[in-house]
Each structure stands twice: as C-alpha cells, then as structure tokens.
Amino acid sequence: MSKPIPVGISARHLHVSREHLDILFGEGYQLTVKKDLSQPGQFACEEQVDLVTEKGSFKKVRILGPERKQTQIEIALTDALKLGIKPPVRDSGDLKGSPGLTLVGPKGEVKLEEGVIAACRHIHMTIADAAELGLKDKDIVKVRCNGERGLIYDNVLARVSDSFKLECHLDTDEGNAAKINTGNTVEIVK
Amino acid sequence: MSKPIPVGISARHLHVSREHLDILFGEGYQLTVKKDLSQPGQFACEEQVDLVTEKGSFKKVRILGPERKQTQIEIALTDALKLGIKPPVRDSGDLKGSPGLTLVGPKGEVKLEEGVIAACRHIHMTIADAAELGLKDKDIVKVRCNGERGLIYDNVLARVSDSFKLECHLDTDEGNAAKINTGNTVEIVK
Numbered sequence: 001m002s003k004p005i006p007v008g009i010s011a012r013h014l015h016v017s018r019e020h021l022d023i024l025f026g027e028g029y030q031l032t033v034k035k036d037l038s039q040p041g042q043f044a045c046e047e048q049v050d051l052v053t054e055k056g057s058f059k060k061v062r063i064l065g066p067e068r069k070q071t072q073i074e075i076a077l078t079d080a081l082k083l084g085i086k087p088p089v090r091d092s093g094d095l096k097g098s099p100g101l102t103l104v105g106p107k108g109e110v111k112l113e114e115g116v117i118a119a120c121r122h123i124h125m126t127i128a129d130a131a132e133l134g135l136k137d138k139d140i141v142k143v144r145c146n147g148e149r150g151l152i153y154d155n156v157l158a159r160v161s162d163s164f165k166l167e168c169h170l171d172t173d174e175g176n177a178a179k180i181n182t183g184n185t186v187e188i189v190k
Numbered sequence: 191m192s193k194p195i196p197v198g199i200s201a202r203h204l205h206v207s208r209e210h211l212d213i214l215f216g217e218g219y220q221l222t223v224k225k226d227l228s229q230p231g232q233f234a235c236e237e238q239v240d241l242v243t244e245k246g247s248f249k250k251v252r253i254l255g256p257e258r259k260q261t262q263i264e265i266a267l268t269d270a271l272k273l274g275i276k277p278p279v280r281d282s283g284d285l286k287g288s289p290g291l292t293l294v295g296p297k298g299e300v301k302l303e304e305g306v307i308a309a310c311r312h313i314h315m316t317i318a319d320a321a322e323l324g325l326k327d328k329d330i331v332k333v334r335c336n337g338e339r340g341l342i343y344d345n346v347l348a349r350v351s352d353s354f355k356l357e358c359h360l361d362t363d364e365g366n367a368a369k370i371n372t373g374n375t376v377e378i379v380k
Contacts, residue, residue, distance in 0.1 A: 076268070076366060077366035077369065078266070078268050078362055078363065078366050081362075081366075089338055089339060089369060121339075148279055148345060149279060149311075149344075149345065150344035150345055151341055151342060151343045151344055152341060152342040152344075153341045154339075154340035154341055154342075155338060155339065155340055172268055172271075172363075173268065173362075173363045173366040173367045174367040176266060176267035176268050176271075176363040176367075177363045177364040177366075177367035177368070178367070179267065179279060
C-alpha cells in the first residue's frame with residue numbers, strides 16, 4: 001500500500017499580475033484574503049472577475065493570490081468548449097502560445113493575447129515526502145484513484161519543494177471523471 | 191497491440207417517453223431526425239428542451255431518439271454541479287432513486303421526480319467483436335487512452351449485441367480528462 005496523497009480539485013481560477021490588478025480593480029488595489037489554500041502562502045481572494053470571449057463567458061471567477069509576474073487563467077477543457085478556445089495542457093507559468101480572452105473587473109477590462117491554460121496534473125510535495133516516495137522534482141508518475149469511477153492517471157508531474165504541502169492537483173474534469181473530490185486520497189502506482 | 195476501439199464522447203442529452211413528448215411538444219408529436227448516431231437505429235433529434243433546477247439550468251439540450259419507455263437525462267458531473275444535483279453513476283435504464291429536474295419544452299413542462307444519471311462508461315460491441323476481444327456481455331474491463339493526458343479507465347462495462355457497433359462511450363468529463371474526442375481510439379488493457 002503506497003502512501004495516501006490528499007487530492008485538491010481546482011475549479012477554474014486565475015492569478016493576476018500587478019499591472020492587470022491596477023486596471024481591473026484600480027491603481028494600487030490590494031487583494032483581500034478570503035481563505036488560505038492548502039499550499040503555504042497561497043490564498044483564495046474575495047475578488048472575482050468575468051472571463052469573456054466572443055463565444056461565451058464565465059461570471060465571477062475567483063482570483064487566487066498572491067500577485068504573480070504573469071496573469072494566468074486556469075480552466076478545465078469543459079470550460080474551454082463553452083468559451084470556444086483551445087488552451088494547451090501546460091505546467092503553471094508556461095503560457096507561450098496559449099490563447100487569450102478578456103478579463104472584466106469592476107474598474108476596467110484587460111484584453112489578454114495569451115494566458116489561458118488547462119493545468120497539467122501534478123503533485124506538490126516536500127523534500128521529505130519525495131524521499132519517502134522515492135521521487136525527485138519533475139519526475140513523471142502514475143496516480144491511481146479508487147472507487148466506482150476508478151482510474152489511473154499517466155503523466156502526473158512531481159513538484160518538490162519545502163514550500164509545498166503534499167497534495168495532488170487535478171482540475172474539475174479530472175476530478176469528475178474519477179468521481180473524486182478535495183479531501184479524497186490517491187496513490188502513486190509504480 | 192490490442193484492437194483499437196473508436197471513442198464516442200456523449201455531451202449532456204436526454205431520451206424521452208411518449209407521455210412526456212406529448213406534454214413537451216404536443217399530443218402525438220413525432221421526433222425529427224437531425225443526424226444518425228453511430229449506434230444503429232439511434233439518432234440525434236432536431237428537438238431540444240431546457241433542463242431546469244432551483245440552482246441552475248441548461249438551455250437547448252438535445253433529445254436523442256427514438257422514444258424510450260422512460261425519460262432519462264444523462265449529464266456529466268460537471269453539469270450536475272451547475273444544476274446543484276447529485277446524479278448517481280449508472281447504466282442506461284437504471285434510474286431508481288436518481289434525482290429529478292424540470293424539462294421545459296415549447297408546449298409544456300415536465301417535473302420529473304427521478305431520471306438524471308451520469309452514464310457509466312461502457313463499450314458497445316457486436317458478438318464478433320466480443321469474441322475477438324475475448325469478452326462477453328457485462329464483463330468489466332480497463333481501457334487505456336493514450337496521449338499527453340493519457341490514463342487508464344477502470345470499471346468499463348462491455349455491452350454485447352449484434353444491434354451495436356464497436357464504440358467506447360465516455361462523457362465529456364471523461365473525454366476532457368483524457369483530452370480525447372469522438373473519432374480517437376482507445377484500447378482494452380488486460
């Protein structure tokens with residue numbers, strides 16, 4: 001029996017740059033912590049914006065803080081279909097060539113040329129977790145989800161840092177395909 | 191290398207009974223074929239209805255024909271979250287204890303007490319296909335999807351009949367979690 005890894009299901013959300021926060025919420029605006037997330041230092045904000053394309057929109061999509069260098073929107077492929085865009089499956093921060101959309105905030109709009117991705121599934125872990133699991137940073141592993149919609153995910157990226165907490169991040173499509181939720185556990189398959 | 195099996199991704203849809211068709215579209219109304227589906231005798235209809243709950247709705251959800259004994263609504267769990275209901279994962283026709291919702295058609299509304307399910311993933315196959323694959327009706331198999339979001343689905347039901355055509359049916363969550371579409375192929379893993 002492998003070490004159980006808690007699951008975190010990420011609903012569509014975005015990270016914003018200082019420059020875009022100024023436009024969307026006003027010059028010098030500071031994000032408000034609504035709730036701390038499981039990864040240390042990360043938090044869900046009170047602030048929400050609309051994601052708009054020619055084909056569709058999502059209202060009130062939550063910003064996750066703190067601010068980042070680049071604005072990044074993470075959506076599920078089911079969401080992408082509604083918006084009529086084709087985001088690549090990427091690791092966080094790798095936005096080159098990804099599609100854009102328009103962000104609508106209470107004080108202004110930002111028309112992004114790129115920044116929308118479907119997040120590559122990954123496991124956050126500390127150096128001690130990685131040692132216990134026999135893994136190193138950037139290893140690619142398989143992960144088993146049990147239950148009536150059980151399955152094994154290939155190509156799950158291990159991300160190792162002592163600033164992380166052990167957690168496997170999946171998007172809503174991936175969580176629903178396996179019928180698992182935040183708080184359930186998965187295990188690495190050798 | 192196992193025999194490639196074509197994939198069919200099912201978006202949310204419904205099957206309707208004669209009784210409900212009378213209410214939604216008018217007494218004696220006949221469904222109109224828009225497009226034949228891959229399974230012989232099954233077709234997408236021109237007719238669409240709205241799915242409505244207290245929490246949300248989907249407009250213009252397509253009816254698949256022909257008429258059935260029981261009205262059955264098949265949605266993805268991502269859809270279920272928007273509607274605020276919790277459909278069980280079930281084989282087609284097994285509706286007992288499932289949640290209901292309100293169907294809104296051009297001529298009337300039907301408030302269903304039950305009928306909403308998330309379809310259990312399954313493979314339609316002929317008797318000859320089953321023989322070639324070493325399977326029989328109601329066997330449970332594992333199915334591999336390749337690619338950047340590759341994965342292996344457990345608990346895939348084999349449905350064998352000479353009225354079927356070889357095809358693995360997944361819902362939109364399952365297709366998007368694996369980044370596969372109708373027309374891609376999967377294979378059975380022994």
